[in-house]
Amino acid sequence: MINVLFVCLGNICRSTMAEAVFRDKVEKAGLSSSINVSSAATGSWNLGDTPHRGTQEILKNNGINFDGIYSTKITDEEFEKVDYIIGMDESNISNLLKLSPSSKWNNKVHLFLSESIDEKRQEVPDPYYTGDFDLTYELVSFGTDKWLEKITKEIQK
Structure with missing residues (x-):
């Protein structure tokens, strides 16, 4: 099982969007038994919160389920257990x-x-600051395609 963790500052916009989109792609590719997907924050401001309403709206508009996704903070154990810790910006x-x-x-x-x-x-x-959830979704969709391609190749080795 390959564990993938998407991370942003508060874990309510970008990383939760990436988790939902990537999870959807993993399920559609039939790889749910090979890839585990989650997300986390580097900060503690939003712990326990559901994704931002802008993230929820764009995911709903694209038919992507985000049930069970809520803000958590990355733990020391995740650094050890997760294979890919993917930050959204520098x-x-x-x-x-x-x-x-x-x-x-x-x-x-x-x-x-x-x-x-x-x-x-x-x-x-x-998008919490820019308000541009469409651009975020476009980049997340593109980026998750690339990560799925990379990880699928790793699984097939």
């Missing part, structure tokens, strides 16, 4: 490296769009 990456209980886990930390071929955009802007 600030998230920096926070993850600071929160990591050991530098031996740092190789698990990845920038969400690092698998992208578009060198101009490497970060997913935070």
Whole structure:
């Protein structure tokens, strides 16, 4: 089982969106028994909250289920157990490296769009501040395609 954890600052917009979208793609690809998907925050502000209403709206509009998704904070155990810890922007990456209980886990930390071929955009802007949930969804949809492709190849080895 490959464990994938999407991470952003508050775990109510970007990472919850990525969790729901990726989970949907994993299920449709028939890989639910091979890939476990979750999300977490680097901060504690929204713990226990459901996804932001903007995230909920765009997921509903695209027929993507987000049941059971709520804000949590990354734990020390997740650094050890999770195979891919994927931050949505450079600030998230920096926070993850600071929160990591050991530098031996740092190789698990990845920038969400690092698998992208578009060198101009490497970060997913935070729609909590930009209000642009459409752009976030577009980038999350693109990025999750790339991560599913990468992880599927790993499973098939």
